[in-house]
Amino acid sequence: MSAVLSPVSASEQETAPTIDGFQLVIEALKLNGIDTVFGLPGIPITDLTRKMQAEGLRVISFRHEQHAGNAAAAAGFLTQKPGICLTVSAPGFLNGLTALANATTNCFPMILISGSSEREIVDLQQGDYEEMDQLAIAKPLCKAAYRVLHAEDIGVGVARAIRSALSGRPGGVYLDLPAKLFAQSMDAVKGRASLIKVVDPAPRQIPAPDAVKRALDLLRGAKRPLILLGKGAAYAQCDAEIRALVEKTGIPYLPMSMAKGLLPDTHALSASAARSYVLEQADVVMLVGARLNWLLSHGKGKTWGAGQGPKQFIQIDISPIEADSNVAIAAPLVGDIGSCVSALLGFIGPSWSKPPAEWTGAIAERKDKNLSKMAETLAKNPPTMNFHSALAVVRNTVKANPEAIVVNEGANTLDFTRSIVDMYEPRKRLDVGTWGIMGIGMGFAVAAAVVTGKRVIAIEGDSAFGFSGMEVETICRYDLPVCVVVFNNNGVYKGTDVNLGGGKDVAPTVFVKNARYDMMMMAFGGVGVHATTPAELDKALKEAIASGKPTLINAVIDETAGTESGRITSLNPTAAKKK
């Protein structure tokens, strides 16, 4: 054909290449480095999932939207890219909403994209298929919510969603895409030109020099300083700076559960094994990406040594309104953790005086005592496997495989795993987070395996596992290297409750006795193991790690072991009344 340019004729104009809404959404995501989508197909997004796959996106399809949403949230936490969850309208959207709210609560960046019904019909409440005003419902549960009505606005909609999820304090964003949008078409050149590649979506936020000085002055004057690392510090991916801060200042540190492994839990300056002592006794506490919420007793009361002298806080956080949310913060340091810690490090040279030996010595003494007590407990091998004898095995497995990601939920299963299983590398522990929510297990496990390619070990209470158990099919379908260990003690917390009414029904906390969760995994072609001893558990874990095959170990735990609600029994209103 001749390459001579000629004026465009009317018929040529009619056949000028067009692009539709489906394609624009896909290209907008790809342009911004999104390579994986977690979701569940159905009207109006079935074709979107197919076309995404055709265009090279990895589409991980779940059995329930909540788990796709949890996967997106975990992917966001692990990668600093917003995790994408894609659902159908009303019920699918609602199923994804818990995960969106949970992601926002945990400061994980994710975008819930849901198809929706026709605006004209929804707004007049005329009864459309899966009718719901999704945008209005999502708004109070996330950082931002947007709706795109026209194909030419898809680029802006996706860009705004990405920027909202990642900038400042990360969180969940809702993006509403009505069914009609996907079929709209426009000129392909104009359509592609309307897409936006977001530049610098999480801009560095440099702390003010006077705020840095204020923090340093306070830290310098401390007699019993403590650094408290939260999951914001893990998210920030400035691991070397955080390690340097701890090691150069010589200040003991406590990691919150998902900050475990930022420095290895075996680090000499870890104060985890003397937690209550340091919280009570510290005079200056520097919070790094951790909020003084219920998990830290709101920064006050007995836990913090009420009445034992003044305690002052330095708080590094990207959110300027976090400071003073519970107690007065003497030195707020607002900025991103990488920039704040680097700014502090600029003033911490060889002349920095390390904390008094009296303080570090007292911590070391308590640590030694508590660690040898723990070693004694772990060495016991009771006739029926309990949390400790099972977790002694998991502890060794993680020590031998420090790159593996541990997912953890339950009550006693959570508390014991957190304190017994040491972590050695950053962002290797994913758990129930700020809400203490059950149901994150399989979603988090799938995401961890998909985005990192590493082995995943999910330590699950039997109740906790039930919330997302059907996703073992998803794990098998994508052949993911996930080993689920169900700590099976026959119920919520434990399996020994009785029906107070004396009727035939079991107590509300009791499950079918001696259930074989391992068979669920076998039903889908994975490996199932029934383990009643630490030796059997050890063998099964080793095989799962070596093979990378989807595995579920039904670890039978003494049904009398554990306590109601684990370590937070006191939050139960009835327990409080009994006191």
Ligand code: ADP
């Ligand atoms: P934990 O539960 O581990 O104590 P929280 O979820 O309570 O941690 O706190 C995390 C904090 O980290 C939030 O206040 C959030 O604003 C902050 N944060 C998240 N990412 C960053 C970042 N990159 N820089 C600074 N602060 C951050």
Ligand code: TPW
């Ligand atoms: C969404 C309440 C907290 S812990 C838990 C429940 C139901 C399960 C504890 O039993 P499990 O663990 O998993 O067998 P263990 O080790 O004690 O035997 N619904 C939601 N979130 C929460 N937190 C609950 C209910 C709860």
